[in-house]
Amino acid sequence: MKKFLILILFITPFLIQAQTQMQPYLSLADALRIxxxxxxxxxxxxxxMVIVVMDAGGHMxxxxxxDGVQIGSIDVAxxxxxxxxxxxxxxKVFEDAMKVEGGARIATVPNAVAIEGGLPIFKDGIIVGSIGISGASSAQDGIVAVAALAVY
Amino acid sequence: MKKFLILILFITPFLIQAQTQMQPYLSLADALRIxxxxxxxxxxxxxxMVIVVMDAGGHMxxxxxxDGVQIGSIDVAxxxxxxxxxxxxxxKVFEDAMKVEGGARIATVPNAVAIEGGLPIFKDGIIVGSIGISGASSAQDGIVAVAALAVY
Amino acid sequence: MKKFLILILFITPFLIQAQTQMQPYLSLADALRIxxxxxxxxxxxxxxMVIVVMDAGGHMxxxxxxDGVQIGSIDVAxxxxxxxxxxxxxxKVFEDAMKVEGGARIATVPNAVAIEGGLPIFKDGIIVGSIGISGASSAQDGIVAVAALAVY
Amino acid sequence: MKKFLILILFITPFLIQAQTQMQPYLSLADALRIxxxxxxxxxxxxxxMVIVVMDAGGHMxxxxxxDGVQIGSIDVAxxxxxxxxxxxxxxKVFEDAMKVEGGARIATVPNAVAIEGGLPIFKDGIIVGSIGISGASSAQDGIVAVAALAVY
Incomplete structure (x- = not known):
């Protein structure tokens, strides 16, 4: 990736439009390290814990x-x-939003699990994926997510 | 299976690690008695009531x-x-968690029905299955679940 | 668990029936090695390839x-x-069954994917899980599954 | 049921309309006996085997x-x-229909499992439910279904 980028920096203008239509992504090596x-x-x-890493399309x-984690944590993660x-x-943003008056409306948002324990992953300001953790308390799930992303 | 058991009775320590990868399970006879x-x-x-007994994988x-129970109680149980x-x-743990501030977040947990009326079943500290009851009030459903597990 | 095992090593016959209600399982260490x-x-x-290892309850x-595998292969695996x-x-057993007269009936079996590329995993004659592979041709998927289980 | 029918035969005309709007049903006692x-x-x-008895609405x-049946047989039954x-x-009617030319179209029929191993249950010419069996070969599943209905 780096080599490819250095290459295009020295090559030329007519490549620039194509370049602006590139986006970073998460590799399996990244996901396993995380x-x-x-x-x-x-x-x-x-x-x-159950530990899930997804790509920018929401695919695992x-x-x-x-061992020993409740199986319900698979779908939660x-x-x-x-x-x-x-x-x-x-x-956690959704979890906090549930605490204010009328916050239960968040429960009607499709595909939103409002329980702390995961983070989106950005590279150069662009979303490349996410990590989802489940198995202990939601605060503990969150601590593991933060620790995991320190290596990315 | 029997041969393997007789073996471990006479052989020993170095087999213990493999042996710890065994876990108990619920039989049909257990389920019918419950x-x-x-x-x-x-x-x-x-x-x-509708009365459901599941195994540790969440299978019936x-x-x-x-007779006469509302059919909606089948999927609830x-x-x-x-x-x-x-x-x-x-x-009931989820039902109670719904009562505190922000508790509506529980409604976003995949596969969680937050209505009293059932209990997990453990053997030697390991989950082997569960009983789910539905048909009367949730408190009454819970009473039947407790009575049922008294025979296990 | 350990205490219980030590107990059965010294105690005996009348415990055997309860003991036969134990079954082996696959650990995360097993799954990662595979x-x-x-x-x-x-x-x-x-x-x-997409590589999936499940437990005996059909849970991942x-x-x-x-990198680069078509995302459809995730759900196929x-x-x-x-x-x-x-x-x-x-x-592959289902794939082959589809080839005979009337074999299309297999397409109506709930939860059956009739494409080669995976194997059940047994221990002492009891099912403990499975491996599912998808990404190349189904024959190639099958080759990877066989190679993977050689280490179990 | 018989007594009730004899009763209405001797009682009277004004009951006839209501009577024609009655239908027989399967009780839990019937289902457990089967x-x-x-x-x-x-x-x-x-x-x-997995043994399922349903009512006339398609509800269990x-x-x-x-013990020991493959878990896939639950959804098949x-x-x-x-x-x-x-x-x-x-x-079996659908299974046989799959064998003729173009029979694979049956695989597109919603809610149709085209594998032998079950029978509808009629009373006085009216459908009251069904039995579904899965776990052995489909022919063996069918044998058990026939034997089971002999007691109804």
Whole structure:
């Protein structure tokens, strides 16, 4: 990717239009590195988690379920990751929005899981995917998500 | 299976790790005994119920619908049983969580029915399945679930 | 769990019936080892694949999508893995059954994807999960599945 | 039921209109008796089955899953029972229709599982429900269904 970018910096104008129509994306290697970090943080804290990494289309690149996690956390982690990509914001934003008067309307938003525990992933200001975590308390899920993205 | 068990009785320590990758499960005989108890309790109270018993994967082992129950209770009982297995907790925990500020967020959790009336079933601390009851008030559904598990 | 196991090592026969209600399961470590082998084989062959490992309840333990794979392969791999667990047989069995007279009836079987590319996983004769592969031709998907299970 | 019918035969005209708007139905007692017979036949043959009994609306009255049956048979048995009620015919009729030229069109019929193994249940010429069986070969599933209805 880097080499390709250096190349186009020195080559030329007629490539510029094509270049502006490029967007960054998350590779499997990125997703596994992020997932490893999430798993390491979870183990260090003694938590069992489901860890999902999605691409910018809301499709899974990686999922792993640690032993003993409740199976319901699989769909919750997938749902959180989808929410973050679909709405380009942490699920916690929706969770907080539920706390004000009339906030229950958020429950009618398609594809929105309003439980903390995940983050969208941006590169150069463009969304490239998300991480969704579920298995412990939603605050703990959120801590793991933050720790995981530190390696990206 | 028997041979394997006899083997571990005489062999030993170095097999223990493999052995720890065993987990208990619920049989049809267990499920029918639990369902019979639920039906007996329901009849004694004059309530008509749908009674569902699931395994640890969230799959039905037994369902029975007493005469005259509203058909909507079939999916409610299935949903309660699924919730309990998927999240290893009684649906009442979710019902109670809905009552606090921002509790409506629970309505966005995939596969969670937040209505009392069922219990997860554990054996040696490991989840083996669940019972889901629907047909009367949620508190009455809960009473039948407790009575049913007394025979397990 | 350990205490219970030590107990049965010293106690005996009358416990055997309860003990027979134990079944083996697949750990995340197993699933990652299998997935690594599938990814290594795919790379060696120059194929890009989605690799899914499920538990005995048809729930995902691990998913990874190699760069550049068509996104449709995600649900295909999940569907193959589900089919294998749900019906305790390779998807190829259904694919072959479609080739005989009246074989189109297989298309009406709920939860059955009739495309080669995955295998159920057994331990001591009991199903513990499955692997589902999608991304190349179905025969190539099948080759990767076989190679992956060689490490289990 | 018989007593009730004799009664109305001797009572009177003004009841006739109401009477023609009555329809028979399957009770839980009926469903359990049928299910017991199916389970007994399955055990006698050494087959493990999922046994579903539905009402005339295509809703489950009873389900039971014998130990060791593949979990995929749950949805297959439910699908067969639904097909029989929805179309008032054995699933075998659809299976046979798949064998003639162009028969694959049956795979596009909503709610039709075209695999033998179940029967609609009639009373006085009116459909009251169905039985769906899955777990062995489709012919064996069909044998159990026939044996089960012998007790109704």
């Amino acid at each position: 997932s490893d970090a999430a798993e390491a943080k979870s183990k260090a804290e003694g938590w069992n 690149i990686s999922l792993r379920k640690m 997938i749902g959180k990751a989808r929410t973050e990509v679909y709405f380009k914001r942490p699920t | 369902s019979d108890a639920a039906e007996a309790k329901s009849k004694a109270e004059g309530w008509n 082992i037994s369902l029975r619908k007493m 299935i949903g309660k049983a699924r919730t309990e297995v998927y999240f290893k907790r009684p649906t | 997935s690594d082998a599938a990814e290594a084989k795919s790379k060696a062959e120059g194929w890009n 333990i691990s998913l990874r999508k190699m 999940i569907g193959k893995a589900r089919t294998e667990v749900y019906f305790k047989r390779p998807t | 299910s017991d017979a199916a389970e007994a036949k399955s055990k006698a043959e050494g087959w493990n 009255i009873s389900l039971r899953k014998m 439910i699908g067969k029972a639904r097909t029989e009620v929805y179309f008032k015919r054995p699933t």
